[in-house]
Amino acid sequence: MTKRRIHMLAVLGALALILAACGGGTSATTADGVTTTVGGDVTTTLADTSTTMADTSTTMAAGELGVIEIAAGDPIKIASLQAISGDVASLGLDQVRGIEIAIANKGEIAGHSIELAFNEDDLCNSEGGQTGATRIIADPQVVAVIGTSCSGAGVPASNVITSAGRILISGSNTSPVLTSDLAGNESAEHHDGYYRTAHNDAIQGAAAAKFVFEELGLTQVATINDGDPYTQGLTSAFEGPFEELGGTIVLSTAVTADQTDMTTPLTEASAAGAELIFFPIFQPAGDFIPEQAPSIAGLEDVVLMGADGLLSDTYVTLPQSEGMYFSGPTTPTTPAYEDFVTQYEEEYGEPPIQSFHAHAFDAANMVFTAIETIAQMSGDTLVIDLQALRDELGSMTYEGLTGTLSCDEFGDCAAPSINIMQNTEAEADIEAVRGNVLVTYTREDLGL
């Protein structure tokens, strides 16, 4: 009995201590004057640095986000936050490679080398995004983060990184949740300091819908997504405008990303009388729909359409993808892009494994160009004002591999036009498919 009581006492004491700690910890934070922002401590530290900076160098007035100083001989640090493990590893690895090539090609900025200080995994989920982002911002020297691969990871990462004054720029987030609906309504999870070179789902969905209804003249459409936020977002971005135009969505269904047997949804599509199936999903699930569709009675002549998630060399060379339509951002066919691909293959032993390497490459280069423009020398030290960096990224126009990039007020920077392409017998590889543009829609064409 006495032993028990002692245990109870010990535990109670422990709880009391922790409670005290809890109160103490938070009030200490409040005492610093930081009350609500996530990562507020870091902001404060930065602000402190900037004050000392302002004391020593009178030439510069620091912006309210603080500055990052890079001493002579030190590298400029950027970070990558991509999905590099698990079943979506190829999405992230592809972009990490794009970033690495961008760094190698850029060489240096104002005499400072560029270092990929972090190669974090966003795990394609929110806790991965949160942990990775927190780790990156703990290093006060990191200027910008290229990431995330997945929109789900982007939500917490955008909050953490922008609260710390740094830049997050993604090559493959397309969810409207992170920016706006393109109709001028800011989304709940948009934060200043977040940018992306990938297009907003809203543009692509509307473009694909317009093409199917006006150019192909089809009115009965089935959509299939794979339960990923991106593909689900894109199918709903397709369905709305398509029905507004007067078409009918005869079936809106979903599969799972690891599903191989597509006969059930395809049979349903056939029964519903679909003339076209829009399935903006990824490989390998995307391989199986055209593979199995012809064997379903009633779908022998169905038109198939995918999106940029399937615009890769490994997909368009599949025999079954012949005749398919694709929507996607105006894609690079320039010699610069070919050089990039050559370099990619030399470096990594395989052709690009996904479709967002060029977006990540552009994202990295946008950051480099912006830093080049706004960085100032103070004695030996390179000074990067974080507010100025945001302003510059928000206003600059950059000619990238993926087109002309310029950001709107909510951080959507992607080339605001969407190509519709077709993979016919004549097209042997991804370059040719990307070149076989049937229609191009700009944001104005779509009224967005």
Add this chain to the structure above:
Amino acid sequence: MAQVTAPSPARPVEVELRPAPPVDLGRAARLGLIGGVAMVLVAATGIVGTFQTRLLIDPILPLGLLFLYLLAFAFGWMAGKPPAALEGFAPARANSRNLVAGALAGALGGLCVGVLAALMSTFDLRGVFVQLSPQLLEILTFGLPLGAAIIAIVAISAVAGAIGAGVHLLPIRLKRSLLPALVWVMMFALFTDLVGQLFAGLSAEFLTDFLFTGRGGALTIVGAITVFIVVFVAYWLLGGRETTLRGRIEAMPRGQRTRFSLIAAAVILIILWFVPKVMGPFVSQVLDTAGIYLLMALGLNIVVGYAGMLDLGYVAFFAVGAYTGAILTSPQSPAFTPQLLLIVAIPFVMIAAALAGLMVATPVIRMRGDYLAIVTLGFGEIARILFNSEWLAPIFGGAQGITNIPDLRIGPLQLSTPQDYFYPIFLVVLIAAYVTYALQNSRWGRAWMAMREDESVAEAMGVNVVTAKLSAFVVGAVLASFGGALFGAQIGSVFPHSFDIVVSVTVLVIIIVGGMGSVPGVALGALVLIVLPNLLREFSQYQFLFYGVLLIVMMLTKPEGFIPSKRRAQELHADELSQDAWLDIYGDKPTTDATTTEPPR
């Protein structure tokens, strides 16, 4: 379990002993070839190439090649290990033959890498093995021509193997100082930003500048030597002690022991209080994640460890907690938005989790172990798919999840940073640990354990098996749901992707690697399996590979976990004990716990 022979306790030599068998060179050769395969795999999966750019000690020691030759060292160590002391034989003494064995194993391993290099320079293997690039060949051969390179590789591996075997020749005190010193140097070199953050938190940045090439940079040569000497001297001075700390605590009289535990608990708590302040946001974030996993592990420990029901779908309850919390607190919740404070929402979260626990438990009451495993796995997947589905999207948000979950607020205190969250998470963990501990010896706990041992007997003795099973599931579910609610609030959003089967497996692995049924073991498991991989995030590309290998090695060598509960360790080593008892001609008590006994010298 041939590896885990418990050494018999030292006793005066009274009978004639036969000479110890020498080191087996054939075994060394086999080990060398296995090591060679491992080395080739490390090269061919791209580990060497990827980590070659990571310098451990600037500028001499890149991690990639070190990794390769550490394997040669490890296999040399295994090959050169004297055979286990057997009853009736003299204890084996290491001699030059051990060195030869180590060198042989290392050389054979190196030879395999040499063959790989030769193949790579003759054929283009990149069509299949994408990592076998010319750059890798350059790294492996040190830029030498092939013949010279192979000789160099074999020589270096042989030396590494011999050094590994040489460890067995060192006097014990030197060994006990040398190895920790090397390990500490490795730790400083690997966890650069943890160490950097620690020094920064303690306002000792000068140490960072002294030891490292800069914040987040590699260890300098001077730094490495400094760390080595400091640790070596410290261990050398401590090395004279005969007994371990644990042994000394156990030897204390009872009153003193209680006082000691109280003081130790207080010291640990005070340290914990300062941890988030010193360690900054990143380490706090990692600790928060570990805390949430620890909470789940404590809950699963009740279901699997106490009640003996293998649950592979535990993530479902975590998801239920996260989603209930999110729906009740977030303004973005699709169906209805009561926008409660999390504190107010907690009772509802608990009720939801308890109901989910009952829903899963009731159909499976009559099922046996393996059936239970697959059915619970099925429930876990069903939960994830339903949360992700368009059918239930009007309630749970489907693929787009629920965002804008407000931060935890307790009265006037608004928590926001990872440092802030550290306190409530660990408060809940402490409560859960206490509950678990208290339940162990309660009526329920005894019923669970009786049921675990034999369900029919337990029922015959008057244990209500149905209630026991249901209560185990419900308690486990409620603990996991707490974790889920805190997780949602801390991250600020929930997406179905976070509730993958990998979470269930990770939690299970935590309790097994840590030591099932043992609370400190579970805590250590969370530390090793959550904190370390998160701190070494640059390895994340290979995280699951290391993780898998760790699991296999752990199960083969130490299946009871790092800190086993005494009872479980006994059960696991029952065979060895009976064998010892049979051999024990002196009538001494057999060693009860193989893990705490030092080999006799």
Add this chain to the structure above:
Amino acid sequence: MSEAISVPARPIRSASRVTPVTIFLWGLRIAALAVILYGSYQSISSGRLSGAQWRDLLIFGTSTGSVFALIALGYTMVYGVLRFINFAHGEVFMVGAMMAFYVANGLAATSLWIASPFVSLLIVFIAAMTTSASLAVLLERIAYRPLRNAPRLIPLITSIGASFTIQYLVSGLVGPSTKDFPRMEPLRGTINVAGSLIPTSRVVVIVVTVIVMIALYLFVERTRTGKSMRAVSEDQETAALMGIDVNRTIVTVFAVGGAMAGVAGALWGLVFPSLNYFSGFLPGIKAFTAAVLGGIGNILGAMLGGVSLGVVESIGPSLVLAGYDIPAFSQLKDVVAYAALVMVLIFRPTGILGERLSRDRT
């Protein structure tokens, strides 16, 4: 703890007492039946799918289920002998499929691929079987044999570790990208089976599976090795006393199970010609489900469980869920599969054919 997981085999029957749980379970059974029947009635009477479409779904389901059945054999045979779930078996299947891909890719570059498809396929099958069997035997030797007498949770955890290790080794060695199987012209057409056009590849899968299963059945029932396998699964110690080499028999079990997974891998490549390092995970889990569904440890049960699971997955969503107007119901395919498992186990707690096994063993 050694008995931690093996809760006694006999279902607990409190003879005459009616507990709330019993009532609940009966309620659940009736409710489940009602839900299924009403949903099926609704969706069949709506006439949404034609009779031919239902039949096609059945055939597609059977062919996918055949592959599940082949993989499930590996789970169930190992379970029968060692009483543990070899979680890494899905990876054995994946490695077989990978090997089939590389061999097929190599052959597709030669004239043999077009000149003699049958010989090419045979080579692909043999390569996949050998690889998978060797991997399974290797796993047994390295990871499971030292744990032969450990509590059953220990080898289970080891196999989870092995599963991760193999996945990420493959990802590291051959890259994470999706590999595309070369197509074989004769398999791309359709065959007229009883009035309906079925893709040839599906027919080949079913035919090969039936042949392999018959061969396996004869092997287990008629040969000496098969007899010793059955003896070891009944009682290891007695079998050893009777002069059976237990180690060798267990290795044979792993090899045969692996070879079945290899066949499954190659067949998978024919029907679903894209794969990556993660492709073994889901079929593995499904096959595991199939093995339990049929009654784990029972070879006939695995065959039956696999085919039923394939059919349930294929038809279930359209049959039951569509009747309730659930949006995007094909997304819930896996929910249907797992729910079917739970339902079957509620009615028969030891699986479809598991009765004999569970009564015999404690």
